[in-house]
Amino acid sequence: xxxxxxxxxxxxxxxxxxxxxxxxxxxxxxxxxxxxxxxxxxxxxxxxxxxxxxxxxxxxxxxxxxxxxxxxxxxxxxxxxxxxxxxxxxxxxxxxxxxxxxxxxxxxxxxxxxxx
Amino acid sequence: xxxxxxxxxxxxxxxxxxxxxxxxxxxxxxxxxxxxxxxxxxxxxxxxxxxxxxxxxxxxxxxxxxxxxxxxxxxxxxxxxxxxxxxxxxxxxxxxxxxxxxxxxxxxxxxxxxxx
Numbered sequence: 305x306x307x308x309x310x311x312x313x314x315x316x317x318x319x320x321x322x323x324x325x326x327x328x329x330x331x332x333x334x335x336x337x338x339x340x341x342x343x344x345x346x347x348x349x350x351x352x353x354x355x356x357x358x359x360x361x362x363x364x365x366x367x368x369x370x371x372x373x374x375x376x377x378x379x380x381x382x383x384x385x386x387x388x389x390x391x392x393x394x395x396x397x398x399x400x401x402x403x404x405x406x407x408x409x410x411x412x413x414x415x416x417x418x419x420x
Numbered sequence: 421x422x423x424x425x426x427x428x429x430x431x432x433x434x435x436x437x438x439x440x441x442x443x444x445x446x447x448x449x450x451x452x453x454x455x456x457x458x459x460x461x462x463x464x465x466x467x468x469x470x471x472x473x474x475x476x477x478x479x480x481x482x483x484x485x486x487x488x489x490x491x492x493x494x495x496x497x498x499x500x501x502x503x504x505x506x507x508x509x510x511x512x513x514x515x516x517x518x519x520x521x522x523x524x525x526x527x528x529x530x531x532x533x534x535x536x
Contacts, residue, residue, distance in 0.1 A: 335522065337523055337524075339524070346526060346527075346528045346529065347509065347511075347524075347526035347529075349523040349524065349525070352521045352522070352523055354521075359521055360521040360523065363523070395463070395464065397464075397524075399522070402521070402522055406452040406469070406471035406513075407513075407522055408466055408469065409466075409522075409524060410466070411456075411463045411465070412463060413462070413463040414463060
């Protein structure tokens with residue numbers, strides 16, 4: 305079946321602009337995670353959704369970052385007033401149950417964000 | 421806090437050589453441990469996992485054993501192939517009993533290059 309998809313695959317924006325990144329999880333997966341992959345920081349957790357609610361937002365680096373999930377499916381990560389340090393690959397993952405330690409997460413191909 | 425430390429790369433091996441990539445972890449509870457692989461130009465894929473002490477995860481000739489006494493989860497393969505060239509990430513996750521929501525905590529990644 306279809307895996308996790310993300311769009312756009314690449315996004316170039318100017319400093320100060322807002323961007324929206326989209327994630328379509330595997331159908332039926334209740335848990336959705338956002339991560340960020342950058343050269344300096346490696347892979348960092350950003351936010352976790354269980355259904356439409358976000359019980360863990362602890363990884364969001366600043367209040368310029370927000371995310372929502374609707375219909376228990378698609379999620380959008382929004383970065384307002386982008387800064388150059390936001391440049392990274394943003395990864396989305398989904399899992400069947402979530403919240404547990406052993407649940408396998410399936411990753412999308414990522415969105416490469418470049419802030420000029 | 422929880423963390424994962426894996427050996428720095430890059431690692432360059434000849435085809436059919438033995439591979440070990442060391443991974444140690446720090447965790448407050450009873451984590452599950454994972455190895456993810458990122459092939460060139462592709463997204464993160466689960467390679468193997470282990471959910472409790474002494475479990476051995478295996479896939480595609482790779483193995484790793486969850487050692488609680490040494491807090492380690494070293495990745496091994498007896499005979500590497502050119503097609504194994506990729507970046508390998510060790511990761512852990514804890515569930516609610518560990519104060520987490522199942523998000524993955526990753527090591528920095530180890531780049532493996534296998535020469536024919």
